[in-house]
Amino acid sequence: MNALNQAHCEACRADAPQVSDEELPVLIKQIPDWNIEVRDGVMQLEKVFLFKNFKFALAFTNAVGEISEAEGHHPGLLTEWGKVTVTWWSHSIKGLHRNDFIMAARTDEVASTAEGRK
Numbered sequence: 001m002n003a004l005n006q007a008h009c010e011a012c013r014a015d016a017p018q019v020s021d022e023e024l025p026v027l028i029k030q031i032p033d034w035n036i037e038v039r040d041g042v043m044q045l046e047k048v049f050l051f052k053n054f055k056f057a058l059a060f061t062n063a064v065g066e067i068s069e070a071e072g073h074h075p076g077l078l079t080e081w082g083k084v085t086v087t088w089w090s091h092s093i094k095g096l097h098r099n100d101f102i103m104a105a106r107t108d109e110v111a112s113t114a115e116g117r118k
């Protein structure tokens with residue numbers, strides 16, 4: 001199976017299974033700096049990226065937006081001065097799908113070449 005950061009999302013079907021209890025630890029190990037949050041019963045992946053100012057934070061936000069549009073799978077993005085909080089979950093299944101781990105890994109790829117990281 002492809003490494004997460006080389007993989008692509010599958011269509012978000014409402015009847016798709018959430019990541020199982022057995023898969024979760026295997027997948028989270030592949031995106032080590034991401035946190036698991038649960039909000040209103042919905043499990044999510046979240047990570048904060050720091051930048052030197054708002055301009056760099058906004059550029060990173062837009063770069064993540066580009067890969068999201070390309071994959072048809074979209075994050076929560078909170079863009080602040082010097083900081084972007086990225087949150088991935090699958091709205092259609094109100095939880096985590098392998099797509100979310102793929103996109104977290106792809107987000108790290110975008111961050112690895114983003115300008116103005118702190």
Ligand SMILES: C[C@H](O)[C@H](O)[C@H]1CNC2=NC(N)=NC(=O)C2=N1
Binds near residue numbers: 092
């Ligand atoms: C119609 C459209 O493709 C769907 O609503 C997509 C859009 N992007 C999405 N993004 C996320 N994170 N979860 C979804 O269920 C989802 N569904």
